[in-house]
Amino acid sequence: QQQVKQSPQSLIVQKGGIPIINCAYENTAFDYFPWYQQFPGKGPALLIAIRPDVSEKKEGRFTISFNKSAKQFSLHIMDSQPGDSATYFCAASSYSGAGSYQLTFGKGTKLSVIP
Amino acid sequence: DTEVTQTPKHLVMGMTNKKSLKCEQHMGHRAMYWYKQKAKKPPELMFVYSYEKLSINESVPSRFSPECPNSSLLNLHLHALQPEDSALYLCASSWDSTNEKLFFGSGTQLSVL
Numbered sequence A: 001q002q003q004v005k006q007s008p009q010s011l012i013v014q015k016g017g018i019p020i021i022n023c024a025y026e027n028t029a030f031d032y033f034p035w036y037q038q039f040p041g042k043g044p045a046l047l048i049a050i051r052p053d054v055s056e057k058k059e060g061r062f063t064i065s066f067n068k069s070a071k072q073f074s075l076h077i078m079d080s081q082p083g084d085s086a087t088y089f090c091a092a093s094s095y096s097g098a099g100s101y102q103l104t105f106g107k108g109t110k111l112s113v114i115p
Numbered sequence B: 001d002t003e004v005t006q007t008p009k010h011l012v013m014g015m016t017n018k019k020s021l022k023c024e025q026h027m028g029h030r031a032m033y034w035y036k037q038k039a040k041k042p043p044e045l046m047f048v049y050s051y052e053k054l055s056i057n058e059s060v061p062s063r064f065s066p067e068c069p070n071s072s073l074l075n076l077h078l079h080a081l082q083p084e085d086s087a088l089y090l091c092a093s094s095w096d097s098t099n100e101k102l103f104f105g106s107g108t109q110l111s112v113l
Helices: none
Strands: A004-007 A010-014 A020-025 A033-038 A045-050 A056-059 A062-067 A072-077 A086-097 A100-105 A109-114 B004-007 B010-013 B018-025 B031-037 B044-050 B053-057 B064-070 B073-079 B087-094 B108-112
Touching: A004 A086, A020 A086, A033 A062, A045 A056, A045 A062, A045 A072, A072 A086, B004 B087, B010 B018, B018 B031, B018 B087, B031 B064, B031 B073, B044 B064, B044 B073, B053 B064, B073 B087
Parallel strands: A010 A109, B010 B108
Antiparallel strands: A004 A020, A020 A072, A033 A045, A033 A086, A056 A062, A062 A072, A086 A100, A086 A109, B004 B018, B018 B073, B031 B044, B031 B087, B044 B053, B064 B073, B087 B108
């Protein structure tokens, strides 16, 4: 129930395309949903995050769409560029008791944007 | 300064060696984390320190020993590691332990021979 299922595992799009990465969860206690971007040889970097009380959040070219009833959320990258080529992880956080919080990552999507 | 600095960037050690990984942040964050990441996998949480006290230990073998000397520093002491412990070890920090807005370092790539 703590799983976050991410798809696809890999994605290739042309420059200017709109890659979409999807995540699904079962645990309704999750209340914070971040997306992290990781380049080779670097640590993950927070890209954008959403809470379940909103259905969409946009920051620059990155948009999260959130469907609370379906327990799904997705990342859209508008006007994708070769510099967006990276691995993207969705994640979900919930309170696990005794002042502790659990962050569960999806398995990641390797995005390649070709010129 | 919005960086989490990890040293060394690369480390090769034998199974009988003792080594330490270091992590530093100057953002005033009160929570610091150690994650382990295998190639093509997501990060796996190892330890969480909140206000310099160990708050989460995700059943990590005792050959990994964390230490938080002060609110800006986090160490991971390694002893008698196994080849399967080879991985990227990531340090992260956040304002508090709610997992919101984690800042990750670039990691230490560890190889155990």
